[in-house]
Amino acid sequence: MIRAVIDLGTNTFNLAIAKVSHQNIELIHTQKEAVGLGMGGINDGLITEEAIQRALNCLSRFVSVCLDYDVLEIKAIGTSAIRDAQNSNDFLNRVFLTAGISIEVIDGPTEAAYICKGIAFSYTFKTPGLIMDIGGGSTELILADNSGIQKLVSLDIGVSRIYQTYAFQDPLSQEDIQNIEAFLEKRDQEFFSNFEVEAFIGASGVFETFYELINQKKFPNSYQPYEVNLSDFLVVLDQVIASSLKERNENPFIIEIRKKMAPIAAVKVRWVLSKINPKRIVISPCSLKEGVLLSF
Numbered sequence: 001m002i003r004a005v006i007d008l009g010t011n012t013f014n015l016a017i018a019k020v021s022h023q024n025i026e027l028i029h030t031q032k033e034a035v036g037l038g039m040g041g042i043n044d045g046l047i048t049e050e051a052i053q054r055a056l057n058c059l060s061r062f063v064s065v066c067l068d069y070d071v072l073e074i075k076a077i078g079t080s081a082i083r084d085a086q087n088s089n090d091f092l093n094r095v096f097l098t099a100g101i102s103i104e105v106i107d108g109p110t111e112a113a114y115i116c117k118g119i120a121f122s123y124t125f126k127t128p129g130l131i132m133d134i135g136g137g138s139t140e141l142i143l144a145d146n147s148g149i150q151k152l153v154s155l156d157i158g159v160s161r162i163y164q165t166y167a168f169q170d171p172l173s174q175e176d177i178q179n180i181e182a183f184l185e186k187r188d189q190e191f192f193s194n195f196e197v198e199a200f201i202g203a204s205g206v207f208e209t210f211y212e213l214i215n216q217k218k219f220p221n222s223y224q225p226y227e228v229n230l231s232d233f234l235v236v237l238d239q240v241i242a243s244s245l246k247e248r249n250e251n252p253f254i255i256e257i258r259k260k261m262a263p264i265a266a267v268k269v270r271w272v273l274s275k276i277n278p279k280r281i282v283i284s285p286c287s288l289k290e291g292v293l294l295s296f
Contacts, residue, residue: 002028004071005292006062008103010038010081010136010160012205012257013055015062016289017069025121025223025293029069033058034257038081038136038160047085052094059099075292077114078105080137080158108154111288112140115203116149118290122223123282129199130276133287134206134265136160141191141272153191157184157268159261171244172263180267192275200278201225204287206265210236211283212253225284233281234273240266 001021007014013035019026035058040048047055059076066074076095082088083105092103106114115133119142123129128150131142137158143151162183168176202210208219213236214228240248241263248259258265 001072002070003293003296004062004066004069004074005289006059006074006076006101007287007289007292008035008037008055008076008078008082010042010079010138010158011036011261012136013037013058013062014289015065016293017066017071018293020293020296023121023294025290027223029065031062031065032257033061036160038158039164042081042084042137042158042161043164045084045086047081047087047091052091055091056094056098059095059101063099063101073296074101075296076101076103077111077288077292078103079111079288080108080135080156081160083107084137084156108138108140109152111138112142112152112154113149114288114291114295115140116142116144116152116291117294118286118288118292119201119203119284120144121290121294122286123201123225123284127198128195129201129282130197130272130278131201131203132269132272133203134159134268136261139268140203143195143197151191151195153189155187155189155191157187159264159268162264163261171242172267177241177267180264181271184268184271195276197276197278199280199282200273200276201282201284202269204285206258206262207283208285209254209258209262210240210266210269213240213251216253218253219283219285223285223290225282225286228281228283230279230281234270237266237270241270 017029133140
């Protein structure tokens with residue numbers, strides 16, 4: 001049976017169409033669009049009219065693609081920007097009337113659980129690992145091992161929230177970096193106390209961009225996780241943080257939707273690494289959408 005998942009992220013909407021059977025995923029089609037659902041309103045708890053229109057247009061296109069592939073069932077998942085918006089019910093109703101999609105709005109812990117399920121589809125936890133999934137509205141941190149989730153948190157520290165909180169210089173100044181780190185410190189809920197991990201696992205998204213910058217080639221089109229050298233990873237984070245928007249615009253390995261906010265993501269990752277001091281860096285192509293596919 002062919003099924004589809006639409007992940008309605010704060011920055012990006014992701015569509016995945018696949019055949020799912022016996023806890024296996026045979027991917028047929030993927031597509032992503034930079035909708036910017038949280039732009040202009042996320043820090044006020046609103047989805048702006050402009051963002052709603054972008055979302056409706058995108059979802060109508062996604063539904064058309066699903067029809068082309070004879071999709072049996074579409075599962076649409078709403079995350080941070082939708083769950084926090086005062087006008088979320090209006091948004092959900094308009095999506096249903098325009099695109100015929102019912103959106104399931106999930107809380108942070110459920111989002112984290114789906115992410116972990118997606119990661120575990122392709123990665124075996126031989127030792128404890130920390131998963132990080134960077135979104136526009138929230139960021140999920142999941143401590144897991146071969147017996148499952150040991151600890152998780154969903155923090156409202158998404159890159160879009162931070163981007164819209166400060167007036168950043170280009171490139172980031174030292175004060176900008178300190179402001180981001182202070183923003184993170186105030187909201188970390190003391191998650192990093194009392195555990196050690198060997199592996200840090202980056203979930204899809206911007207981590208694929210970091211892989212491409214390290215290896216100077218496109219991220220492989222497979223469900224295989226890839227380990228990267230820790231020193232090389234740290235160098236790339238520093239390079240992205242120090243880069244100008246002009247440099248990122250000219251870099252073929254930084255896709256359009258990440259050009260503005262990649263330095264913020266890099267500061268966040270570097271901040272997390274300083275808390276846990278891992279020995280290994282793993283980048284997984286899987287995240288929430290795979291977890292949802294496996295939950296049909």
